[in-house]
Amino acid sequence: MTTTAPRPGSRPDDPPADAPAAGLSDPRATLRLGHPRELLALVPYLLGFPPRDSAVLVSLRPPGRRLGVVVRTDLADVVGPDGALLADSLAGHLRADGAAEVVVVLHAGEGDPRDPDRGLRVARGSRAGRAADVLRRAVADLAPLTVWSVDEGRYVGLDCRDPGCCPVGGHPLADLSGGELAGRLVGARGGVAGSREELGLVRPAAPGPRRSAAAARSRWLDALLRADGPDAVLRWRRRSLDAWRTAAGASQDPLGPRPSAAVLGRLEAALLDPVVRDAVVLTLVDPDDAGLPEAVLRTGVAGPGLPGVPGGPGPGEDQWPEEAGEQVPGAEGGRVGDGADRGSGPDATDVSDRVRAALDLVVDPVRGREPREDVTAAGRALLEQVVAHGRRDQQAPALTVLALLAWWDGDAVRASVLVERALDQDPGHRLAELLDRALGAGLPPGWVRRRC
Known part of the structure; x- marks a missing residue:
């Protein structure tokens, strides 16, 4: 497994290189090294977790x-x-980034x-030595390597x-505190998780609230399955979107009421419908266009595809052609978002153009912001509550939207963990697959790409 993170604390309005240093808590601060070994103490902060068995x-x-x-990639x-092919791919990311020097930190557990x-030469059979040889060959024509x-x-x-200089057994890592640089990363990104897996961990709620949420989820899915005709389906979707907006609005107020387990169960059911899920994503992506999510519900136009992502839609293509007729887990024989209610005509074309413009705010290096x-903090909090109260191992929709928010915020490592969980639970989830491709290709969101 490989994860790629954009530059720490990078923002499109970073100060120029000769500008005065920003304050320690300023996430826009540019981080510079006096010596490559300073990285050794910073790696857990850069990744968000202490790496193990990693390069x-x-x-x-x-x-x-x-x-x-x-x-970061698994040392194995x-x-x-296929290590040489992997190393060549990693070197491609570094080349695209304009690396003038490359530092490799191996965590081999040996x-x-x-x-x-052998005169302090690498021991025969050492995994660290074998990994170093593979990586050296890959970056030999790129930049000096340490x-x-x-x-x-x-x-x-x-x-x-x-x-x-380097005694047998090495130096204590505690001698390299990271100092000011570590403090700036903590200010920009928060603390360090205990492991990579913890980055995507959402602890389940207590059994009682989860049972209440499950009952509400079943009732809301039954309401959809009993919907008689497109108008009834549209009413169900509008009520679902209203429930999301009300709960998300309350989540923006730290002193406001928390959504009940029944509301969270209803939202879990609503996110199973790709059209509602797309509308929810658009409330997070472009909150200034309050009418666009409703237009998506009305026309059935597909929502959050990722133009420009490998495997994503090309010019003139619908974002989600494969997802028409997605099966609703747990609803026997039930399907939502089938091709029959996908809109067509001038109104749908206009909505599709508006959707694409909204997505450009995420992926386009010119318009990306x-x-x-x-808005996104409230969305994250609400989605995490949906996951906490929902069915175990059946939370791909909420996990994928959480991954999208993490990726857009520049936290590619957490996004990768969340996408892996989503695909484990639903291997065919289209949005999760697209995000997985974007992360695997090292594609950052638009506001980061603008700086590249």
Whole structure:
């Protein structure tokens, strides 16, 4: 598994390189290294979790060793049969980022991989040594490479043969606190999770509220299945969207009432309908166009495809042609969003154009903008409550929208974890598949791409 993160704290309005340094809590601050080993203490903050059995590659860009793209991959994949192909792909991300120097940090779980009996050369059979060889070949024509090994709270330069500089067993990692740089990353991104998996963890609610949510979910799905004709389906969708807007609005007020378990169960059912889910995403993407989600419900025009993402829609294509007729899990024989109610004609064409313009706010490097934090924070909180109160292992719709918000916010690592969970629960989920391709290709959201 490979995850790619955009530059830490990067924003489209970053100050120029010669501007005064921003304050420590300013997420727009540009991070620069005095020495590559400073990265060793920063890696957990850059990724959001302490890596294990991993290779982490970091691009350093001119001027002044600015931190660039950060890529983590499983060490087993690097030393596996397809390791060379993987390494070439990783090198492509670094090349696209304009790397002038590359730092590799290996977490192999084998202590100091150097052998004192061989003059501190890498021990034969060392996984760290094999991974380093593969990665060196991939970036040989790209930029100078420095390789470090970190394990058991100690670090060592993999190519260092001087016991005075790099003693057997290495130096304590605690000597490299990260100092100011770590503080700035904490201010911009928050703390460090205990593991990669914890980045996507949503703890389930208590059994009682979950039972109440399950009953409400069943009632709301039954209401859809009993809907007689397009007008009745449209009324169901409008009531679903109204429930989302009311709950999301309340979530913007920290002192406001929390949504009940019944409301969360209704929202879980509503998100199973791709048309409602698309409308929900549009409330988060472009809150200034309050009429667009309603227009999507009315016309049945597909919503949040990702133009420009590998495997995404091309010019003139509907965003979600494959999703027509999506099966509703748990609703025997029930389908929503079938092709019969997908709109056509001038009105639908106008709505499709408006949808594409809204999506450009996420993906387009010219028009792309950062998420509006008050809106997306409320959306995240509400979606996490839906997951917490919903059926175990059947939360792909909510998890995928959470992943989209994380990716748009520049947190590619959390987005990757959430997408993996969504695809584990629903391997054919179209939006999750598109996000997975975007993350695998290292494609950042539009506001980040504008700086590239």
